[in-house]
Amino acid sequence: MLKDKRSVSVIPVALALAGYSLAGVSCTEDTEARYEAMLSTLVESERAFAGAAAEHGTLEAFRTYLADDGVLFRPRAVNAQEWLSAQPDAPGLLSWEPVLADIAEAGDLGFTTGPWDFRADRAAAPAAHGNFFSVWKKQADGAWRVMIDHGISNPPPEVTEQLRSPAGEPGSHSWWELDVDVVTELEILLQVDRAFAAASVANGMLQALTAHVNSDVRALRDGIQPLLGIEALRELISERPGTVEWTVLGGDVSRSGDLGYTYGEYTFVPGDPDEPGEQGNYVRAWRRGPNGSGSWRVVVDLMSAIPTRSN
Numbered sequence: 001m002l003k004d005k006r007s008v009s010v011i012p013v014a015l016a017l018a019g020y021s022l023a024g025v026s027c028t029e030d031t032e033a034r035y036e037a038m039l040s041t042l043v044e045s046e047r048a049f050a051g052a053a054a055e056h057g058t059l060e061a062f063r064t065y066l067a068d069d070g071v072l073f074r075p076r077a078v079n080a081q082e083w084l085s086a087q088p089d090a091p092g093l094l095s096w097e098p099v100l101a102d103i104a105e106a107g108d109l110g111f112t113t114g115p116w117d118f119r120a121d122r123a124a125a126p127a128a129h130g131n132f133f134s135v136w137k138k139q140a141d142g143a144w145r146v147m148i149d150h151g152i153s154n155p156p157p158e159v160t161e162q163l164r165s166p167a168g169e170p171g172s173h174s175w176w177e178l179d180v181d182v183v184t185e186l187e188i189l190l191q192v193d194r195a196f197a198a199a200s201v202a203n204g205m206l207q208a209l210t211a212h213v214n215s216d217v218r219a220l221r222d223g224i225q226p227l228l229g230i231e232a233l234r235e236l237i238s239e240r241p242g243t244v245e246w247t248v249l250g251g252d253v254s255r256s257g258d259l260g261y262t263y264g265e266y267t268f269v270p271g272d273p274d275e276p277g278e279q280g281n282y283v284r285a286w287r288r289g290p291n292g293s294g295s296w297r298v299v300v301d302l303m304s305a306i307p308t309r310s311n
């Protein structure tokens with residue numbers, strides 16, 4: 001089943017642009033208004049994606065909104081359009097809404113994440129719940145398309161979250177005209193992710209988190225509600241000790257060098273020899289300071305086991 005999303009209201013583009021154009025506003029107000037206006041275009045694309053799923057069916061919506069080189073996990077990473085082209089239409093209604101969204105300073109890369117539910121019959125109550133995580137990239141024609149889409153299954157949400165963005169303090173967006181060498185910056189980010197894996201094996205996942213994960217990280221794991229903050233993630237890891245190592249398969253970085261993502265496969269070897277191990281996929285969103293300053297830190301982390309086949 002495709003795991004995905006729907007959306008809720010955010011600051012309208014018109015209001016954000018109006019705030020941006022007011023005479024006498026400060027530079028900080030200018031940059032924050034521009035950030036909110038750009039973010040609104042991403043969330044509105046998410047809303048249109050969800051609307052297309054409700055109107056035309058999930059499969060057709062995915063064919064429309066996934067990029068030509070987009071990635072899905074079925075169960076391992078595959079080209080989304082190639083996989084979708086071979087799938088028959090299926091009944092049911094997949095609905096979703098983002099509760100966290102962010103966009104790069106360059107306005108070319110962003111992500112959304114939030115709860116989804118599935119109804120086999122549109123008139124019935126939801127039969128399944130979970131959370132999605134999607135990375136979007138602006139295409140040459142200016143349209144937003146999904147580069148990578150993954151999700152987890154979990155019980156129905158206990159509370160209703162409001163849409164927010166990790167925008168930081170006022171003035172945290174500078175919007176300089178800066179184009180980084182994306183190829184070089186991506187290789188740096190991939191090396192950071194590999195260093196994270198090496199630190200996890202050498203020093204344990206708990207210690208590796210400190211150097212690589214943002215304090216307000218959102219962690220997505222099958223079977224539980226999203227974890228908010230590094231301490232909640234630490235507690236989960238301490239409850240299931242073991243070694244986690246992973247192989248980076250790909251990713252991308254914004255032209256402004258402040259937002260990127262990586263994905264790949266991981267292996268979990270439990271500390272208890274009687275407990276079964278686990279192989280799975282991961283997707284991470286990474287952030288660093290304005291104009292690519294500071295260290296890369298994970299802001300969203302999804303790890304989902306690959307189902308084992310029964311004989």
